[in-house]
Amino acid sequence: MRRNLFSGFVTSFALCSACVSPDSEARFAIPAQPEGLSPAIPDILAGSSPLEWRSLDPETTLYMDFPQGRVVIEMAPDFAPNHVANVKTLAREGYFRNGAVTRVQDNYVAQWAQAAEPPRPPRLGAVTLKAEFVRRRDPAISFDALPDPDTYAPEVGFSNGFPAGRDASEMWLAHCYGAVGVGRDNDPDSGGGTELYAIIGHSPRGLDRNITVLGRVVQGMEILSSLPRGPGAMGFFETPAGYTRYADIKVAADLPAGQRTDLEILRTDSATFATLVNARRWRKDDFYHNPPGRIGLCNITVPSRLKS
């Protein structure tokens, strides 16, 4: 009588890269409920074409190696070009070597930095940069829109796999589970990438447009999310004894091929992704009996897999 309960992988959608939605009411329609029972995600993916997958670009991929495994971060130069470039500079000069997770706040963030206090200043990289909270809306930047209503943004969707929001004039990355952002002080221009965080709880979308998001974790979230919570205010560890150490943060391109984690990501403008999103939106199977008919941006997991 042991329960398989519910299968965890949450995913679904309907694409509209070109559609115009001047306000939240004028969105395109949610696709109809598919007939029959929903296929399982592995079965949907088994029918995908190799062309529907893209490789992570090693020049914009970071590896953060913990004793318990590797966290792989995909960066988003379309949204935070200066921060992405700076984090690469910092990684290449060895700034992140022997770093530590200095803060873990439950249902919120794991945050990492240099363990030294005060931190050793970078030699080449910058400590602060002008904020990149949002970017100008640009039809050249892909945006695979979701028709589903969202609490926080007039329109949401995926830009090359990154969950994002947009309005008539701007686009921004959304603080979904696994989003990687740039720690800062009160001044919007006080962050630069020497301190980063990942979202480990219910997506705090109120942070959208208030912090620079530069990427997302595509592997290893369970390492960050299961760390002991910090006992201090806002989850900070009061002494280094509580820190979890990582060896370094490296740009994937700087590692020999044999040491890379070669992931590929299902393209969010692919027919298979659209099928998968809609299957989850209307999920009806042996376990799910009441399909919601809608899906939240942050409830969609973009599939990834090791390249064979």
Added chain:
Amino acid sequence: MRRNLFSGFVTSFALCSACVSPDSEARFAIPAQPEGLSPAIPDILAGSSPLEWRSLDPETTLYMDFPQGRVVIEMAPDFAPNHVANVKTLAREGYFRNGAVTRVQDNYVAQWAQAAEPPRPPRLGAVTLKAEFVRRRDPAISFDALPDPDTYAPEVGFSNGFPAGRDASEMWLAHCYGAVGVGRDNDPDSGGGTELYAIIGHSPRGLDRNITVLGRVVQGMEILSSLPRGPGAMGFFETPAGYTRYADIKVAADLPAGQRTDLEILRTDSATFATLVNARRWRKDDFYHNPPGRIGLCNITVPSRLKS
């Protein structure tokens, strides 16, 4: 240059216990942006009246004691009366003694059950009950509605502190972070409370109306959310070696007063809660520069505190 980053406590709202919203477009208006900077939550709470707080009812409160601390669960007899009664019976007959967390799936659930396989059958409690996924809408059951749009439900709000959704005819508890639900097999009527789970990641609202939710964790979420993830399919531990044990689950009323955790909860129909929700909805302070003007149901934390 150390970052206070962003303070974690996310909370806000505007109450409308009596308002009618036949569909999602005809909702009442979002309250206007307050003037000036947003007050901090502790400052808002400092102005609350004692009458705005309610004590947890020890007859519907569970304690789950781990070596690392106590998880406190408030149950919701308005929504799952038969499951709440059955879990109390199971607790009182000792069914949960020497139990274990048998599944931890990242960004999803921690689930607990008897460690024995097959489990020892209950003597007094039931193994299965008729599902309580939803209940009839009833004006006698409080519902403090939010005006903010929601992806999954025509209307959302709080029922005596429990995040909930409703439509014209039904009400149900929402799978926000910390929701406690009833594990089951594929048959909707195959759960009863011998196996329970808590949501530890981004709120999987697609489960709403598909599983019986019987309560929420009001203290100790960080114990459940930071457990090592299970290596098996869907986060199950393949052998008992991976289990995290708890001593027992007890009804608070059955403990002597000195062993209880006397929490009180800010009433979600109080003026202070409304102020707090709206302050977070329009959060603007030294750190937040772009108030979203909206807030998600599962982004609101209902304040609790130890009784003095």
